[in-house]
Amino acid sequence: MLMHYFDLAWRNIKLTPLISLLMVVAIGIGIGVTMTSLSVYHMMSADPIPQKSEQLYAVQLQTMDDGQTWNTSDDVPTQLTYIDAQYLMENSPVAKRAAMMKSGAAVHLDKADSAPFIEDVRITGRDFFSLFGLSFLHGEAWTQAQSDQAAPVAVISEDLAERLFQRSDVLGESIYLDERSYEVIGVTQSWQPTIKFYDVNNGPFQQAEHIFIPFSHIEAYQLHSWGNTNAWKNEETRSYAQFLNSEMIWLQFWVEINSQSQLKSYQQFLMDHMLEQQKLGRFNRKELDYNLKTVNEWLGYNQVIDPDNKILVGLSFMFLAVCLANILGMLLAKFLKRAPDAGVRRALGASKRQIFYQHLVEVALLGFLGSLVGILLAQLGLIGIRETMSIYVGIAKMDWVMLLISPVIAILACLLAGLFPAWVVCKTSPATHLKVQ
Amino acid sequence: MLNMQNIGKLYQTEMVQTQALREFNLTVNEGEFIAVTGPSGSGKTTFLNIAGLLEPYSSGQYMLDGIDVGKLNDNQRSDLRNQKIGFIFQGFNLIPDLNLFENIEVPLRYRGIKAKERKRRVEHCLEQVGLAGRARHLPQQLSGGQQQRVAIARALAGEPRFLLADEPTGNLDSLMARQVMTLLEELNQAGTTIVMVTHDPELARRTPRNIQIVDGQVADFTLYQGGQSPRVNPQKPVEA
């Protein structure tokens, strides 16, 4: 019977091409607008590292004196000082942890025909790769010894390897970062989380870095952050050594914690560190404070979803409601015009329910057709967003979840709009339409 | 076959109440062919709608083939209609978007009959009404008489035991009307019970039993025994 309803629905759609087209376009526009903003919202709010988001914690320490404020909800700075980051990295009670920051360099091959270009560089601990699940195509991360000696070694992504050498297996090759020569010891597979959750300083939708070098290089080569460096205290920081020992806040820190007991001991570790530092005159405050936030807590805390996008999603759904009211009106007109047919069918033995279903199937079919138009329009909308906002390249797109959910939303919305008209048709007494046509 | 006792039907609108039928009593036996006449607005159509289970009634009792119709819900009434009753309308009421085959198929589908059996029955019915080979035509490609024959075929497809006809020849010229009437008579001979509403005295005269509805009641009926020649109805039917 269902197939028969589909057959009837398709015929009816063909019989009233204009009004059907209008309805499909109306649903299409509604779905197109809604899916455009919803897709962006979906990508913005999607878990960027679902397999580990509950084990990864961002570490924050309240380093500021009492009375100082920060632009976070709890006034705790989002980044760490070099002293703290360095200590947490070297004395960690848990295995996987990494301090990190974004820097950058002119990348070239020291050949006449190699034009230098600018690339972001992530300066971090060797655990960065296993923490965030980057996999190596060739080679591996630097060793502890290499890190201790600040050896000039680098891990690069396959994309950069291709760009520089037109191949991915480039272990042992030299690349130049500024005037320093580095040996490539590892090549990672392309890696681009939808949200750059591990460092939201320059906006959460930046591209991931393609070059990774050991954390020890910061001190060894006097490197500066290309992210944010903030001060809350007036300090003499003219020399680099002074800068490193200052209360300047400029480093991110992540740990992997796999159990409740590990979490406990890590919390204790942080408290101990702060108490120890208090003796040295730092952490000048009544109550010590720190944060350990999982990836999703961290993203919420940093408010990565643009409020503009939330507004757009809200308005789009209201827009969809207008489209539905519109469709409802058209369906009512269309179905009432065909009510005599329903009357004949009733006289021939169709039950109310059968008439009701027949009309709902037609509505669902219209919804499905509309969703096709909608998906097409949403793609155009997303292209428009990417053109307008270059950093949304990674998130202004439809993943398969959104692609599948579009027809579901469209069909459900249409069924909602179709309930009333279908009910009106099926409850009409069949006798009214039979006497004279 | 059909037994109505003290059936009343009250139409209620915002402004007025209309008593369409009151204390309406009628018994129709298996195999009968009855013509129902009566002035416009007397309640003929209401009677037909109630008899065909298209409308509920306000009071009284209606037994169809031993079943108390008043106790059925809408779905059961639909099923009963589908299985036992065939309709023929003055306006044919063919579904314009479906071709002949599909039109006739409609009641069979609602009965859940398999495609193969549907095909057999539809073809048989089309043949019965003399329209074999035109299964793929659309209703508007046919003349009025042909359309009514399709409507009859559709009514027959479900092999109903009870046929309700509402002015089946009202929209046809006299030649066509006679053809349709002949078809109905043949069906009756084959055992189908037929109730036909008409205001054509000529047609009414051809049926063995006539009843007249006046002011929502059976005003007068004359029963003819088989073999006897029909008597002229003592009261001339009022033209609608």
Place this chain on the structure above:
Amino acid sequence: MSEIKPILNTLMRSKAGALLLILQIAITLAIVSNAISIVSDRVDKLSEDTGYDEQGIIAFTVLTYNRNIDRAKQFKEDMAKLKEIDGVIEAMTVSSIPLSSSGGSWIVSDNPDEMLGKRVDSGYIQANYKVLSAFGLSLSEGRDFEAQDESEGGDGQFPSVTIVSRAVANKLFGEGKGLNEFIYSGDNMMKIVGIVETMKSQWPDSKMGDNVMLIPRERSSMYQRVIVKTEPSKRSKIMKLIEPLLLENERQRVIIGIKGLDEAKAQTYQRDTLMIRMLVALIVFLAIITALGIFGLTHFNISKRTKQIGTRRALGARKSAIFSYFLIENALVTVFGLVVGALAALYLGGQLMALYNIPALDWSMVFYTALTMLAMSLLSVYQPAKRAANISPSIATRSI
């Protein structure tokens, strides 16, 4: 107006259609008036005067990766070369590019102990003493920098003079005051020698959007910003010459992001541009959908009532009476929808303001949107009503 009562009666009887229309119109008004309010706010922001010669200035960054290069000397040569290009008015290194959402900021106070005085977050831009004219800024009070202002700063020290935006002076010293006052930041003390009325900071879209100060101190760092002021008509041509020219002077560096200051500003405001475009698309689609809805529903109503209309005509109704019947019917429904919508719009505006820091929705915005919608609604009912008026009275006697 005696017509209204029967029209209302008819409307009450066919509730569904009228309700749908009211719903559509109400939601449309709620969305559109709020969307327009947001759009106009963003457009104001985008078109706000920044004080700079946005069309004349080229901005870029030079990363000198070879640390052995004498950058100060190199930049001096570079700037001289740049100034030789036809159409270049000025070229200089600057510590950060205005409007680019990147650069340095600090807290300044009117008291040497900032905890005791008023405090203001302000961006600062260091450049040579000709910076004011290079940016195309116009001084409203005080004097421009002079060459010797720079030398006062020598050896890593900050110079002792500064030019600030009006907003900074006002916040520290009160409306219209501040000239020749001293401001403090850390160990630095500077005298305000000039005030610029309109001068946006590096972050025009932030709380310190109007707070910025200029410091006459020329830098030549490894990661160095540069601006070139040109005659606007020759700017695009000059833009293409910069990279080859600088690399010819010295190869061991990278020139990054050569763009006009207006382009840099546009990038800073990308989010707002996106919001404007999305909302405008939303408004346009909504207008189309709602107009179609009104048109369709009226059309349907009329075709349903064709016979009735014919009968009315047969009974002596004039064409104009039929026409105005539908117009009035539509106007009644629309006005009712608009009233409901206005309430919904204000509620929505309140919610948006509370949740998302959107400026308050103005009553007049709702009013003008409603007026436009009423006009649009009458326009979309015009054709169907005209058609209804043209229905022949003979329809009444024809049976269908």
